[in-house]
Amino acid sequence: SRIEIGAFGKFEDYTLDLEDGFQVLCGENEDGKTTLMTFISMMFYSTQESARTDITRNPRQKYQPWSEKPMEGALHFTWQEEEYYLSKRFGTTPSRDTTTLTKVATSQPVELGQGEEIGEYFFGLNLSGFQRSSFIGQIGSIDAGRGTDDISEKLLHNLMDSGDQEISQQEVFDRLEKAKYDL
Numbered sequence: 001s002r003i004e005i006g007a008f009g010k011f012e013d014y015t016l017d018l019e020d021g022f023q024v025l026c027g028e029n030e031d032g033k034t035t036l037m038t039f040i041s042m043m044f045y046s047t048q049e050s051a052r053t054d055i056t057r058n059p060r061q062k063y064q065p066w067s068e069k070p071m072e073g074a075l076h077f078t079w080q081e082e083e084y085y086l087s088k089r090f091g092t093t094p095s096r097d098t099t100t101l102t103k104v105a106t107s108q109p110v111e112l113g114q115g116e117e118i119g120e121y122f123f124g125l126n127l128s129g130f131q132r133s134s135f136i137g138q139i140g141s142i143d144a145g146r147g148t149d150d151i152s153e154k155l156l157h158n159l160m161d162s163g164d165q166e167i168s169q170q171e172v173f174d175r176l177e178k179a180k181y182d183l
Contacts, residue, residue: 002076007069008090009035009062024183038063043075043086044119045127046094060092076104079122084110086118 005014010032025033038059042048048059064071071090076083083104091097101110101118112121119130 001078003036003040003073004075005039005073006071007065007067008039008071008073009065011035011039012065012067012069035063039073040075041127041131042090043073043088044122045117045130046088046097046099047117047127060090 001018001020003014003016003018005011007013016036025036027033038048042059060071072088074085074087076085078084085100085102085104087100089098099118101112102108103110110121112118117127120126123130125133
């Protein structure tokens, strides 16, 4: 429901309130759309693609604020009718991140399993599955060769568990394609 960025890339002391439902970020080149997308992704998934020598593929280097303030921010979100507050100060590596995830109603911290990503806890998807389903960076830019195909695996398990032959990967892709066309 709300993005709060202390410092991340070009953004400092930035807040964006979101509405319920599908969100579309649009703007001119260099307005910060990709920076916002990367911020959200890194909040839920600390481990991103990184190449130590290629700054363009290492978001921890690419999005370092020029002001030299620490990269940090927070997300307010609702999951299954519960409100959560997620704050993070990004370190040079995921193990150096300082992360707090709190259930708002009780002010109690949420405990994750050892090494479990926050996105995996809430969405049941690894980073690749998240980026290929509910969080698409640019329409038409889904890279089918990227990582494990979590979506196909989930659909297969759903079919095996439910016995419902109406559930298919192609049906899901067709619905996404239609939604993209309608948009």
